[in-house]
Amino acid sequence: MQSLGRALPLRRDPAPSRWAYRMQRLWLTPMFRAGMRIGLPVFVVVLVGGIYLSDAARRAGAAEMFGALRGSVAESPIFMVELLSITGASPELADAVRARLDVKLPQSSLDLDLDAIREQAERLDAVQSAVVRLGAGNVLELQITERTPAWVWRSEAGLMMLDATGHRIAGLAERADRADLPLVAGQGADKAIPEAQAILAASPWAKRIRGLVRLSERRWDIVLDRDQRILLPAHDPVAAVQALASLDHAEDILSRDLIAVDMRNPDRPVLRLTPYALDVLRTQATAPEPQQ
Amino acid sequence: MTDLYQMQRAMRNMRRAALQRGVVAILDVGTSKIACLILRFDGLEEQAEGDGVGSMAGQSNFRVIGAATTKSRGVRFGEISAMNETERAIRTAVQAAQKMANVRVDHCIACFSGGEPRSYGLAGEIALEDGVVKDSDVGRVLAACDLPDIGEGREVVHAQPVNFALDHRSGLGDPRDQIGNRLACDMHLLSVDAAVVQNLMHCIKRCDLELAGIASSAYVSGISALVEDERELGSACVDMGGGSTGLSFFWKKHMIFADSVRLGGDHVTSDIAQGLQVPFAVAERIKTKHGGVHATSMDDREMIEIGGDSGDWEKDRRQISRTELIGIIRPRVEEILEQVAERLVAAGFESLPSQQIVLTGGASQIPGLDGLASRILGQRVRMGRPLRVQGLPQAATGASFASTVGLCLFAAHPQDEWWDFSIPSERYPARSLKRALKWFKDNW
Numbered sequence: 001m002q003s004l005g006r007a008l009p010l011r012r013d014p015a016p017s018r019w020a021y022r023m024q025r026l027w028l029t030p031m032f033r034a035g036m037r038i039g040l041p042v043f044v045v046v047l048v049g050g051i052y053l054s055d056a057a058r059r060a061g062a063a064e065m066f067g068a069l070r071g072s073v074a075e076s077p078i079f080m081v082e083l084l085s086i087t088g089a090s091p092e093l094a095d096a097v098r099a100r101l102d103v104k105l106p107q108s109s110l111d112l113d114l115d116a117i118r119e120q121a122e123r124l125d126a127v128q129s130a131v132v133r134l135g136a137g138n139v140l141e142l143q144i145t146e147r148t149p150a151w152v153w154r155s156e157a158g159l160m161m162l163d164a165t166g167h168r169i170a171g172l173a174e175r176a177d178r179a180d181l182p183l184v185a186g187q188g189a190d191k192a193i194p195e196a197q198a199i200l201a202a203s204p205w206a207k208r209i210r211g212l213v214r215l216s217e218r219r220w221d222i223v224l225d226r227d228q229r230i231l232l233p234a235h236d237p238v239a240a241v242q243a244l245a246s247l248d249h250a251e252d253i254l255s256r257d258l259i260a261v262d263m264r265n266p267d268r269p270v271l272r273l274t275p276y277a278l279d280v281l282r283t284q285a286t287a288p289e290p291q292q
Numbered sequence: 293m294t295d296l297y298q299m300q301r302a303m304r305n306m307r308r309a310a311l312q313r314g315v316v317a318i319l320d321v322g323t324s325k326i327a328c329l330i331l332r333f334d335g336l337e338e339q340a341e342g343d344g345v346g347s348m349a350g351q352s353n354f355r356v357i358g359a360a361t362t363k364s365r366g367v368r369f370g371e372i373s374a375m376n377e378t379e380r381a382i383r384t385a386v387q388a389a390q391k392m393a394n395v396r397v398d399h400c401i402a403c404f405s406g407g408e409p410r411s412y413g414l415a416g417e418i419a420l421e422d423g424v425v426k427d428s429d430v431g432r433v434l435a436a437c438d439l440p441d442i443g444e445g446r447e448v449v450h451a452q453p454v455n456f457a458l459d460h461r462s463g464l465g466d467p468r469d470q471i472g473n474r475l476a477c478d479m480h481l482l483s484v485d486a487a488v489v490q491n492l493m494h495c496i497k498r499c500d501l502e503l504a505g506i507a508s509s510a511y512v513s514g515i516s517a518l519v520e521d522e523r524e525l526g527s528a529c530v531d532m533g534g535g536s537t538g539l540s541f542f543w544k545k546h547m548i549f550a551d552s553v554r555l556g557g558d559h560v561t562s563d564i565a566q567g568l569q570v571p572f573a574v575a576e577r578i579k580t581k582h583g584g585v586h587a588t589s590m591d592d593r594e595m596i597e598i599g600g601d602s603g604d605w606e607k608d609r610r611q612i613s614r615t616e617l618i619g620i621i622r623p624r625v626e627e628i629l630e631q632v633a634e635r636l637v638a639a640g641f642e643s644l645p646s647q648q649i650v651l652t653g654g655a656s657q658i659p660g661l662d663g664l665a666s667r668i669l670g671q672r673v674r675m676g677r678p679l680r681v682q683g684l685p686q687a688a689t690g691a692s693f694a695s696t697v698g699l700c701l702f703a704a705h706p707q708d709e710w711w712d713f714s715i716p717s718e719r720y721p722a723r724s725l726k727r728a729l730k731w732f733k734d735n736w
Contacts, residue, residue: 028390
């Protein structure tokens with residue numbers, strides 16, 4: 001007779017099958033575990049990626065897709081630069097910089113190379129330094145510090161403005177355009193501008209000086225009006241200028257009828273008189289001194 | 293003999309490899325349950341010498357990290373009778389223990405209770421060449437022991453030197469470096485049925501495990517259930533298992549005798565099943581829940597629902613008093629204890645200085661057994677529980693795990709056996725050397 005009560009639950013064999021037992025032991029092997037958890041996924045990813053990229057067309061397609069994706073992001077309005085604003089420069093210089101930079105706008109800010117723009121701007125003679133940044137509202141801001149002209153240099157090529165360090169700034173059509181600046185001349189004068197500055201500062205004849213002449217890229221001459229020249233030594237010209245200044249102050253030399261004062265030997269200044277003064281000196285020397 | 297020697301040496305090497313790896317499984321193949329423990333060895337034997345702190349017999353350097361028990365299948369009288377079933381049961385236990393430990397084990401040490409263990413006392417004597425005992429002399433004296441006729445198809449599981457004598461001084465534990473002329477030794481040899489051991493080895497091999505040691509469960513339950521003094525002064529451990537009852541004598545910290553009675557708790561269960569006409573599982577439940585050996589008047593009034601699922605309402609609603617149940621259980625338990633007493637007498641237990649008897653094993657948990665046992669076996673009977681080892685789950689601390697825990701101690705710190713000493717070179721058969729020489733002569 002069948003049992004009418006609760007049916008006995010079918011007892012499953014609790015023993016693992018031989019394969020389940022082996023699999024569990026395999027899983028408990030540390031090397032196998034590490035291999036399955038790290039090695040296998042890495043292997044699969046590398047394999048699938050390798051198979052996918054082994055075809056050149058797919059590689060090109062992927063590169064193209066990536067480029068398109070990047071383009072679509074880069075060309076979104078957020079990244080587009082519309083304007084270039086240049087501050088701190090005269091209008092002419094600003095135009096020159098604009099022409100020089102040749103930045104095609106609008107352009108994505110992701111494609112802009114700010115360092116290259118700065119270097120290109122600084123390559124202009126008139127620009128002392130430049131700061132480039134992307135400002136608010138997608139404006140490319142270029143802040144330029146101009147070189148201030150300090151000297152006019154007359155050379156074989158023509159007139160040229162120099163700054164205080166001797167760097168060229170721009171050409172000049174006429175000397176009268178910048179009559180306020182002192183003049184230097186001679187080959188290699190731009191390389192010795194700081195020395196010229198010191199000489200000019202030391203000399204008390206500012207109103208009489210017409211300019212400084214660099215000779216043989218070695219020493220300076222000061223050219224005064226009335227065609228007077230002061231020949232300075234190559235070594236320590238400022239001291240020579242100061243010596244001459246004190247001499248002039250005491251003896252009033254430079255207002256005399258001289259062509260040149262030769263200070264090249266600092267121990268022994270040599271004066272060169274005009275021919276007329278020389279004649280007068282000679283006659284006075286030969287004529288007997290008038291009795292008083 | 294040399295074959296067995298090599299096999300046991302190989303198992304010792306396997307054990308060393310297992311300890312090197314640090315994880316070893318303990319497998320107790322019993323009649324009623326199969327227990328598997330996984331031990332982790334943290335460091336090899338760091339003995340804290342001095343101040344009375346010994347090596348603690350290796351108990352301190354391992355930890356149980358996995359434990360599982362399953363109902364045994366295909367084992368009768370502690371011997372494998374259906375290998376497929378036993379293999380499945382072992383797989384279940386090993387898998388559960390591995391899952392708990394979360395490590396993979398490759399080596400296992402097993403014990404079993406069957407195979408009709410027989411003890412032999414061996415004696416050997418040699419003359420020392422230079423008056424000092426050396427390592428090789430110990431090997432020689434062990435090899436000098438004459439092997440008794442252990443019978444056809446028997447195998448040696450334990451061969452432990454238990455005593456050394458130097459000239460007229462006996463009772464030496466370690467004769468090495470001592471001075472004398474004649475070295476004698478007594479060896480205890482335990483043989484079991486070879487087929488039983490081979491079946492067990494084959495079964496374990498089919499579970500992808502390497503056997504790193506094998507022990508008789510009578511011996512290992514003695515290791516865990518007896519305390520140090522009992523082992524020193526002489527005592528017997530009675531391991532009452534499901535299918536057989538193991539018996540081991542310890543004296544001077546060595547096992548000197550082992551035997552087994554092929555009766556156990558399962559026979560009690562089958563008596564109940566037959567007497568009450570209930571299935572085996574129901575009988576087992578009734579035995580463990582209501583069993584006892586002393587009936588009192590209270591037990592007459594305590595009625596036990598037998599239950600059952602036979603479909604016959606009358607049969608399933610039967611009730612018996614506890615006295616009736618005890619009436620079924622008691623004769624069988626008495627029979628087991630009487631058999632044990634017989635074996636004790638036959639083995640000369642009276643000659644031991646202290647005659648402590650320790651009952652352990654699953655069947656010893658029956659209430660009132662100590663009173664009954666002291667009436668049959670003598671006054672000095674106590675119930676033994678296994679030693680506590682680190683990390684052992686609470687469920688595995690009962691008396692039924694005595695041999696499992698003892699096997700842990702055996703794995704951690706085995707006693708020196710005959711195969712731990714190298715065999716002296718003169719014992720190698722001279723014939724093979726001659727054959728090697730002949731081969732050289734023939735080829736050159």
